[in-house]
Amino acid sequence: MSSMQDYQGNNGQPNDSNPYQQPQADVMPPRPESTLVINAPRGRDVGAGWRWISDGWRIFCNAKAVVFFGAVLLWLISGAIQQVPLLGILASFILAPVFSAGLLMLAYNADEQQSPRIGNIFRGFQEQFTPLLLLGLSYLGLFLGALIVGGIIGYLLFADMFSAMLNMAMSEQPGFPGGEGVLLRMVLLALIMAALFIPAMALYWFAPALVFFGKRPVGEALMMSLRGCLSNIMPMLWYGIAVVLLVILLMLPSLVLMLVAAALGAGVAAYILAWLPSLGFFLVLFPVLAVSYYSSFRDIYTDSL
Numbered sequence: 001m002s003s004m005q006d007y008q009g010n011n012g013q014p015n016d017s018n019p020y021q022q023p024q025a026d027v028m029p030p031r032p033e034s035t036l037v038i039n040a041p042r043g044r045d046v047g048a049g050w051r052w053i054s055d056g057w058r059i060f061c062n063a064k065a066v067v068f069f070g071a072v073l074l075w076l077i078s079g080a081i082q083q084v085p086l087l088g089i090l091a092s093f094i095l096a097p098v099f100s101a102g103l104l105m106l107a108y109n110a111d112e113q114q115s116p117r118i119g120n121i122f123r124g125f126q127e128q129f130t131p132l133l134l135l136g137l138s139y140l141g142l143f144l145g146a147l148i149v150g151g152i153i154g155y156l157l158f159a160d161m162f163s164a165m166l167n168m169a170m171s172e173q174p175g176f177p178g179g180e181g182v183l184l185r186m187v188l189l190a191l192i193m194a195a196l197f198i199p200a201m202a203l204y205w206f207a208p209a210l211v212f213f214g215k216r217p218v219g220e221a222l223m224m225s226l227r228g229c230l231s232n233i234m235p236m237l238w239y240g241i242a243v244v245l246l247v248i249l250l251m252l253p254s255l256v257l258m259l260v261a262a263a264l265g266a267g268v269a270a271y272i273l274a275w276l277p278s279l280g281f282f283l284v285l286f287p288v289l290a291v292s293y294y295s296s297f298r299d300i301y302t303d304s305l
Helices: 002-008 046-061 062-080 087-112 118-125 129-157 159-170 180-204 208-212 218-230 233-264 268-274 275-303
Strands: none
Touching: 046 062, 046 118, 046 218, 046 275, 062 087, 062 118, 062 275, 087 118, 087 129, 087 208, 087 275, 118 129, 129 159, 129 180, 129 208, 129 218, 180 208, 180 218, 208 218, 208 275, 218 233, 218 275, 233 268, 233 275, 268 275
């Protein structure tokens, strides 16, 4: 009787004198929504490229349905925007960091098991929206700058061919001007374009995460992204190779089934069905790779993966 009176003595709350009462402190308080501490980029070992993919799989498994539908919805929205003539392409560049922020927030909540929701993909419209838009404009500027410079160099490399083609068109002569060293010039132009676009992508790659999570100004985020990429050339290269190998591996079942269908003389329906296994695998690989972007950022710019 005394113990029941002790429990009910303070508006139904346990009294300090009751030695059997449960602790009133919250022994497992919820973690704050974002606890990432952004540091200067650190170099990782080559094997980190594969760890980012495997960590993406772990995060995907934490909330399969939410991550899958969130990533697919973002892809559909981005694709729909690009269908708008001219303005759609420009808008897709400008809004790319905003959508990236939403994907990052979804991945973070799934990683930390903080009740991820599909609505997380729109978080970039609610937080850091203006800096993310400025970053999108910078991204568009980098792409257009590389494209213009590459176009000028390409014109200078093939000016003689363009002139010959114009003369042949005006004189109505059939044929195609070969010029000297056409193949060599094409290879050179491809290398020049790569030298222009790869640094542009390195400047942008981690910048959305640095602006969104780290609250870095756009200029600082671009430079930190470049340093992070330069410090991790080998793991990022291995990451790219691993992605290509996974895609080839996932295509093999459908390719084998198509060969069997061809050998048996099957109809069009059999060829369509042959692609279903690879399509199913891609529907899993796509969100895993999308989340692995978050894993690579966290591994390079924070103290934990």
